[in-house]
Amino acid sequence: MVLNDLSDSLKGTLKKIANAVYIDSKLIKEVVRDIQRALLQSDVNVKLVLSLSKKIEKRALQEKPPAGMSNREHVIHIVYDELVNILGKSRELPIKKQIIMMTGLYGQGKTTSCGKLATYFKNRGLRPALIAGDVHRPAAFEQLKQISEKAEVPFYGDKKEKNAVKVVNDGINKFKRTSDVIIVDTSGRHKLEDDLIQEMKDIFQTAKPNEKLLVIDAAIGQQAGSQAKAFNDTVDITGIILTKLDGTAKGGGAISAAAEVGAPILFIGTGEHSNDFETFDPASFISRILGMGDIKSLLEKAELSMKGKDVEKTAKRMMSGKFTLHDMYDQMDMLSGMGPLNKIADMLPGNFSGRIKNVDMGSTENKLQKFRIIMDSMTNEEMENPNIVRASRIKRIARGSGVENKDVKELIKYYNMTKRMMKGLSGNRKMRKNLMKQLQFGN
Numbered sequence: 001m002v003l004n005d006l007s008d009s010l011k012g013t014l015k016k017i018a019n020a021v022y023i024d025s026k027l028i029k030e031v032v033r034d035i036q037r038a039l040l041q042s043d044v045n046v047k048l049v050l051s052l053s054k055k056i057e058k059r060a061l062q063e064k065p066p067a068g069m070s071n072r073e074h075v076i077h078i079v080y081d082e083l084v085n086i087l088g089k090s091r092e093l094p095i096k097k098q099i100i101m102m103t104g105l106y107g108q109g110k111t112t113s114c115g116k117l118a119t120y121f122k123n124r125g126l127r128p129a130l131i132a133g134d135v136h137r138p139a140a141f142e143q144l145k146q147i148s149e150k151a152e153v154p155f156y157g158d159k160k161e162k163n164a165v166k167v168v169n170d171g172i173n174k175f176k177r178t179s180d181v182i183i184v185d186t187s188g189r190h191k192l193e194d195d196l197i198q199e200m201k202d203i204f205q206t207a208k209p210n211e212k213l214l215v216i217d218a219a220i221g222q223q224a225g226s227q228a229k230a231f232n233d234t235v236d237i238t239g240i241i242l243t244k245l246d247g248t249a250k251g252g253g254a255i256s257a258a259a260e261v262g263a264p265i266l267f268i269g270t271g272e273h274s275n276d277f278e279t280f281d282p283a284s285f286i287s288r289i290l291g292m293g294d295i296k297s298l299l300e301k302a303e304l305s306m307k308g309k310d311v312e313k314t315a316k317r318m319m320s321g322k323f324t325l326h327d328m329y330d331q332m333d334m335l336s337g338m339g340p341l342n343k344i345a346d347m348l349p350g351n352f353s354g355r356i357k358n359v360d361m362g363s364t365e366n367k368l369q370k371f372r373i374i375m376d377s378m379t380n381e382e383m384e385n386p387n388i389v390r391a392s393r394i395k396r397i398a399r400g401s402g403v404e405n406k407d408v409k410e411l412i413k414y415y416n417m418t419k420r421m422m423k424g425l426s427g428n429r430k431m432r433k434n435l436m437k438q439l440q441f442g443n
């Protein structure tokens with residue numbers, strides 16, 4: 001399948017995010033670099049890669065995850081979101097009476113797609129018909145005729161006529177009362193030479209098509225972008241058909257071309273037969289490329305195992321006296337309810353134990369929830385080094401999190417108290433050993 005390599009690399013990147021212990025700017029920059037590399041290797045246009053990766057980086061660094069979403073999920077969601085965006089909006093052709101005209105460079109799959117479209121509409125209860133508007137390539141007439149016979153739909157063409165406008169006009173007159181969807185094939189172009197541009201304009205003026213579809217082969221390279229744009233400038237493309245997705249091409253050139261045109265991708269071709277044709281939805285396509293289903297279950301597992309890792313990591317940091325608000329944030333559940341905080345309290349010498357037990361665990365949980373919200377409004381620097389949080393910062397943080405100054409002060413007090421106790425604890429080797437044992441790691 002086209003874009004397989006891209007899919008593999010992007011899946012690897014998402015796994016990296018899912019398994020990361022901390023989602024920090026270092027990780028985000030690394031992820032953005034991975035994505036850039038993967039897209040460039042798949043032949044996606046450099047400009048597109050740069051603007052996409054800039055957007056991902058900016059959002060991942062600045063946006064806070066919405067309630068109920070972890071940092072990990074959030075960053076993965078941003079990557080997914082921005083990839084969906086470059087594919088444009090989702091659109092389906094209306095199931096109604098209309099004239100559809102195909103355009104595109106040589107050999108992209110226009111004639112084959114005419115047959116696929118006819119089958120698509122026929123399967124939905126409409127009466128399609130095909131017109132052979134390609135008067136330049138001798139075999140084109142025969143090819144479309146055979147396709148129409150296979151699909152069992154009416155066909156019009158004139159082997160001897162060299163005027164495409166006349167053929168199209170005659171065909172439309174023939175079918176306008178008896179058919180619902182008139183599909184017009186046109187000749188392929190090497191590039192947009194002047195006389196062919198004129199012919200294309202003339203055909204469009206005569207046929208007045210409702211839909212002007214550009215057919216792009218997934219194997220096409222970087223040069224496709226400017227060509228596709230030229231088509232768009234000439235006839236105002238309303239939709240794109242991406243063909244030969246069943247091949248092994250890199251695919252990025254075609255995706256870039258589609259993005260450059262800015263028209264929605266309507267269908268993808270996945271083989272030579274009339275049924276090898278699927279409607280296209282950017283969101284589910286990107287989901288498939290990124291393996292989002294797998295990522296979701298991976299995330300769930302990661303969140304679970306992360307809890308284990310975090311407990312160990314935090315306990316070790318506590319022991320070393322390096323206990324930041326990040327540790328406290330990540331381990332809120334460890335500090336609440338019947339979590340290890342109770343175990344710690346039980347092992348503390350009398351005066352410490354009494355102090356920690358005075359913290360009422362029930363109301364603590366409510367408080368912890370509030371603390372979390374407050375910490376969401378703090379900068380990385382403040383989280384790492386809470387000592388710098390003084391009057392003006394307290395004011396800003398309180399405003400940002402919708403609480404009062406005294407709540408921010410309480411958080412800092414709570415943090416300092418916890419940290420002091422941990423420090424006291426770390427001075428006692430026997431107790432440290434005991435604690436590690438209790439928490440079931442190390443000996």
Ligand SMILES: Nc1nc2c(ncn2[C@@H]2O[C@H](COP(=O)(O)OP(=O)(O)OP(=O)(O)O)[C@@H](O)[C@H]2O)c(=O)[nH]1
Pocket residue numbers: 104105106107108109110111112113134137140186187188189215243244245246247268269270271272276
């Ligand atoms: N594997 C595969 N082959 C395809 C697909 N679509 C078209 N083809 C093949 O690509 C070749 C060219 O397709 P055509 O439909 O003749 O392309 P065209 O754009 O009409 O070509 P010209 O009229 O010469 O410009 C044919 O051999 C088709 O069978 C697809 O989705 N998958």
Ligand SMILES: [Mg+2]
Pocket residue numbers: 110111112134140185186187188
């Ligand atoms: Mg053709």
